[in-house]
Amino acid sequence: MQAVIGLLVMMPGASYGLETYCDGRQDGAQCFGPLGGTVVLQLMDKALQTERYKFDGKFRVNNLSRNDSAEYKFEISDGINIKEKRALRLTIQAPVSSVRLASECLSQGEKRVSCSSGGGDSPQYSWTLDGHSLTDTELLSVNTETNSITLRQHVSGAVACSVENNVSQVSHKEEVSNCGFIFINCSSNGTQISQWVFAANNTLCIEPTTPPTISTVDHSLLVCAVRAALVVFALIGIAVYFAWKNKNCKKAEGSAYRPEREHQDESVVMVEM
Incomplete structure (x- = not known):
């Protein structure tokens, strides 16, 4: 020894x-x-x-x-x-001293996440998403030369990079969001469209589900105006009806009174004779 x-x-x-x-x-x-x-x-x-x-x-x-x-x-x-x-x-x-993460959005909505470490001999890199290993549905590619991964367009969550060698292990975690892309799958003018597009600038296959706010306001005003007109017409109709009924009643009273007077006159004449 x-x-x-x-x-x-x-x-x-x-x-x-x-x-x-x-x-x-x-x-x-x-x-x-x-x-x-x-x-x-x-x-x-x-x-x-x-x-x-x-x-x-x-x-x-x-x-x-x-x-x-x-x-x-x-x-x-x-x-x-x-x-x-x-x-x-x-x-x-030499042990690994620190780990840093950096992310960037690519042209088609993918997200590249790079991992770098301070110090450390023969470092090995590994990745997780929300505590679990990345799957093929989440991971698009891995680049061992740049120590980076490319995530698919819909992926978001807590991405962690762990760097280790035979004497140390250090990890760092950051929240990563998607790049604002949505998947379009529809038919426009007979052409099938299936692709990822930036949601804020999307002009493909847009089908408005609700009319504009101003149209909704105009429609509501029109309905209110029609209802108000119906109420006014109803009130006018009721007034005309009662006026007509009152007039007919007066006529009926006059017709019933005059024959009685004629009859009384004839009776008087008959007495004189």
């Missing part, structure tokens, strides 16, 4: 930054440590402790630097006989 012990002697002190763990109990183990941080190497089981070496089988290597990336060989013995020979490779990586 001389190589590992020598490494510990060269880098004593407190732990800085991130900390990773590596199981080095198997020969040829691949271990990763964060630059400026700590790696915990599990080299032995507790059951292998002897009276001479009392420890939990773990070694902590602090304040890691680039120069610590190497292959380390060590031996495990009981102080007299060598029990096992082993090797492990330790790779030091």
